[in-house]
Each structure stands twice: as C-alpha cells, then as structure tokens.
Amino acid sequence: MLELIELFFFAYRNFVSDPDEILQGIGFGRAHHRVLHFVNRHPGMRVTDLLEILRITKQSLGRVLRELVDQGFIDSRAGKSDRRQRLLYLTPKGEALARQFVAIQSRRIARALSECGPDSRELCRRFLVAMIDTEDRGSVEKLIARADQIAADPSRARKA
Amino acid sequence: MLELIELFFFAYRNFVSDPDEILQGIGFGRAHHRVLHFVNRHPGMRVTDLLEILRITKQSLGRVLRELVDQGFIDSRAGKSDRRQRLLYLTPKGEALARQFVAIQSRRIARALSECGPDSRELCRRFLVAMIDTEDRGSVEKLIARADQIAADPSRARKA
DNA sequence: CATTTATGTCAGCCATGTTGACTTTTTTCG
DNA sequence: CGAAAAAAGTCAACATGGCTGACATAAATG
Incomplete structure (x- = not known):
C-alpha cells in the first residue's frame, strides 16, 4: 500500500511537471493552467462554475483570471439572460495555449497507457x-x- | 484523453485532502507530511537524501525540517562515519503521526482497489x-x- | 422596493518553493 | 599538512497561490 502511495506522489509530480515547462516560458503558474484548462473544456462557463470546480476562493481566482484576461487568453463577457454573470471563453490565443497543454499532458498518459496494454x-x-x-x-x-x-x-x- | 487528465487531477486532489485534515489539526502543511513520510520509510536517511527525493532546495527543507525537529517529531543525529551528516529518524511521536498518515492514505487506495477488483x-x-x-x-x-x-x-x- | 446574488476589489496573512550569499565543521586528496 | 570540497545550516528576499474578512456595484428576485 505504501508503494502505491509513493507511486501516486511521484506520478503526479511528473504529470504536472510537463505543463510547468510551458508555464514557465510565459510567466504563468499552475493556477493559470487550471483555469485555462477548464474554460477550454467549458466555453461560456461562469466564474461561479470555476470556483466550484477548482474549489478556491474568488480572491484566488480573481488574481489569476485577471491576468489571463489582461493578457488576452480569456475573454470575459456579460451574460445575456443575467448580466451580472461573466461568461468565460478562450480567445484564439488562449485556445492555442490550451492545445499545447492538452498535447503535452496527453503524451505522458498515452505513453503510460501504451505501456500497460x-x-x-x-x-x-x-x-x-x-x-x-x-x-x-x-x-x-x-x-x-x-x-x-x-x-x-x-x-x-x-x-x- | 482529456477525461484521464481531469480524473487524475481530481483524484490527486482528493488523495492529498485526507492528510490535510490531520495536518491542519497540528498546524503543519503538506511539506511537513512529505518529510515525515520519507523519514518514516527510510530511517537514518541523510538530509541530502531528502533533498534528492523531494527535489527541493535545502532552504525549503530546512524550514520544515527544523519545525519537525523542534516539535519532537524527528530526531537528527550526526553520522558516525561522517560527522558532517545529519541522519534523520522519527521519534515515537513522529512514528505515531506517520502511522496516522499511512492509515488515512491507505484507506482511500484500498477502497479504490476493492472497487476495481x-x-x-x-x-x-x-x-x-x-x-x-x-x-x-x-x-x-x-x-x-x-x-x-x-x-x-x-x-x-x-x-x- | 428591500433583499439577495454575481462579481470584483482591497488588504493582510500563510505555506512552500526559489535564488543568492555566507558560515561552520568535517572530510578528502594531492 | 593544508587547500579544496562536501554536508549542513542560516539569512534574506521574492514568487506563487491559497485563505480570511470586509466592502462595493450592478443586476435579479419576490
């Protein structure tokens, strides 16, 4: 059992180290990656949705989200049926980045799966x-x- | 593939949330847990060993290790064959805590395995x-x- | 219209990781 | 034997990203 505990730790460490290389190049951190990832997967999601998925406070999210918006990776638009809401979309720039993350993460998993059969x-x-x-x-x-x-x-x- | 990326993220988040409950109760963080875990598994390990396993700087480690030593969870002794070294051991107090961590982490994994067959x-x-x-x-x-x-x-x- | 909701902001604090520099003691090796 | 290297430790500053509390504005709700 201890073996699996440790393997899980090391595996996850490597898993997140792949995106880290990209993140470092653009001056972002893991929190940015997570936000970008989920907005990519759920275009038009609300800020509240992100808070729920990521289970962080709006202050934490606000900091990261603002940077992603300011730097043109995410587009934040008022909702039509509820103008209080901010619906989040990736810009083309954001999509390109998200694709990079997906690619590099998929590579590791695909390789692991191919090794396992x-x-x-x-x-x-x-x-x-x-x-x-x-x-x-x-x-x-x-x-x-x-x-x-x-x-x-x-x-x-x-x-x- | 995206599914596995996300499942890995959520699974790991839950995996580390179990020890967090214990850690919060004693005013420690995940870095303390990691140090305690590996010293438990490798009694007599050197500081350098820990640095290599955890891949952190000695400054990071020093801070956490000092707290664990100061609060009586870890015993640090000079090596016999090389007195520069500090060999690390858990105290009985440290062992009790480590057992708690192992138990709570094992529970989740055991349950997952039993569900999978x-x-x-x-x-x-x-x-x-x-x-x-x-x-x-x-x-x-x-x-x-x-x-x-x-x-x-x-x-x-x-x-x- | 009063209350609630969604979002945003300000501020301060914490955990943990990094970098650079410096120190002491001990070991190594020419 | 002594210079250099190694192990550990310390000081300091900074970054990331998470938290708490408080407050504000605009919009929705009953």
Missing part, C-alpha cells in the same frame, strides 16, 4: 474515479461528460 | 510507474524496494 485504459479510468470521493463522483463524471458533449457539438456551449 | 492492484501499479519519467523509474522503484526491505528488516536502516 490495450485494455488498461478502462481500468485506469475506473481506478481514478474510485480514488475520488464518493459524493463527488457524480458531479465529476457529469462535468467530464458535459465537456465531451461540447467538444463533440460546440453549439452546446453557453452563448454570450 | 482483485487483479487491479498490479495494473494500477504499472500505470503509475509508467506515468513516471523513464529516467526516474529505476531510482523510484529502487527507493520503494529499499524502504520495503527496511520495513521487513529494520536492522537494515542506517544507524547513528
């Missing part, structure tokens, strides 16, 4: 799901499913 | 190993093997 993907997925708190699994899986739907049919994203 | 442990192990940089795998596996040996035969730990 053709049927390992599903078991790994199940393991990671099982590592998530029971009460959160539904919302995480729903979040992922919804993002996949949007990727398949972009008209499903929230409009502004 | 009897043969999933080996595949999960392989996946996590495969997620580690190729050039680090040897040393990580050796580190784990060595710790397991010490756990099986404590006389193999470094003496001070």
